[in-house]
């Protein structure tokens with residue numbers, strides 16, 4: 131019942147479910163129930179990068195050239211992404227580690243969350259370069275109404291799961307009264323909360339970043355804020371790996387390749403899963419509206435962004451076994467996005483030169499003879 | 508010509524694809540089809556397509572979830588004539 135950091139029970143991780151079986155004891159990867167998570171760990175680690183390697187110094191000049199409405203777009207997106215990665219840098223750990231039962235999945239969760247902390251650190255790197263004191267930007271994240279609505283919708287599923295797991299692990303199954311409120315704690319109830327939580331995280335990784343990505347890459351198409359775009363390109367690549375992991379979890383459950391009870395729950399809560407996704411879609415469209423409330427930017431407007439959200443939502447929904455909800459948005463309204471979402475070929479050893487993370491630091495530092503004008507050396 | 512196969516996409520005309528020249532995704536792009544993709548290396552699932560008939564071979568192991576009947580054109584080549592929905 132209570133969590134142990136080293137479960138002394140002799141268990142066989144090959145027969146455990148992904149979650150809510152025995153807690154993991156030996157961190158061994160020589161045998162795996164779901165080897166995909168070990169492969170995702172390797173993939174994600176091969177993508178390691180450091181924000182400091184990316185030169186964002188030119189962005190400061192570009193930023194000052196942006197119109198007021200473009201500045202609003204840029205900064206608001208950074209705030210929203212900061213929120214998302216603040217949540218993702220801790221929540222998979224806090225919510226999922228206490229109930230995970232497979233070593234490869236446990237380590238995947240830790241790896242995933244760690245990369246979200248790299249994303250968070252990169253926002254500080256970007257903002258420090260733009261403002262001598264970025265405090266105002268950070269402080270607004272917990273005040274800004276638009277961001278708060280989204281924060282609440284994302285964190286509530288995590289918080290609910292965390293709370294019930296705490297009750298289970300301290301009191302066991304049964305009715306527990308906390309501050310005058312009775313909570314009925316059962317393993318099945320927690321599995322339902324887990325299912326909803328993973329669906330919410332899946333929606334986050336699947337679409338919540340894409341309005342913001344589109345704006346970043348639209349600036350880059352105009353050769354503006356390119357340091358920032360390089361960072362976002364690396365973040366987007368990571369997010370695609372995270373997304374694949376949540377899609378695997380959902381599919382392993384619903385196609386009966388893991389816990390049979392989770393298969394039942396996936397059927398029982400299918401409509402809720404659909405709703406969670408569609409709510410995220412709606413909120414992203416509202417976000418596009420908020421971004422462009424004072425005016426569009428060259429190459430992008432609210433309706434194009436909404437079409438793009440629908441386009442992406444179709445792909446993402448099909449990946450977890452739903453029909454495409456937006457039948458008339460089957461083609462990509464922002465084809466230029468794809469060139470920023472392509473991953474570099476990383477099948478080779480990480481020291482090879484074609485890997486972005488080894489090149490990112492040097493891109494902007496080259497000086498041409500012509501840049502020096504008639505300066506005499 | 509043993510490596511050239513006929514590929515039908517979304518019920519369109521038969522397209523000739525040489526399995527020795529790049530991935531199925533690249534081949535279909537050469538035929539001017541609008542293809543869905545992000546990573547182009549098998550981990551994001553954006554290129555996911557339905558294989559209605561035929562056989563493919565993966566040149567890179569896919570990390571995205573591949574359901575029965577699905578293929579990821581960004582990391583496979585045809586091994587027979589194909590009929591796919593994309």
Ligand code: FES
Pocket residue numbers: 543544545546547548549550551552553554555571579580581582
């Ligand atoms: S484009 Fe990412 S899996 Fe094919």
Ligand SMILES: [Fe+2]
Pocket residue numbers: 215218245246249365369
């Ligand atoms: Fe992230």
Ligand SMILES: [Fe+2]
Pocket residue numbers: 218246335368369372
């Ligand atoms: Fe993520």
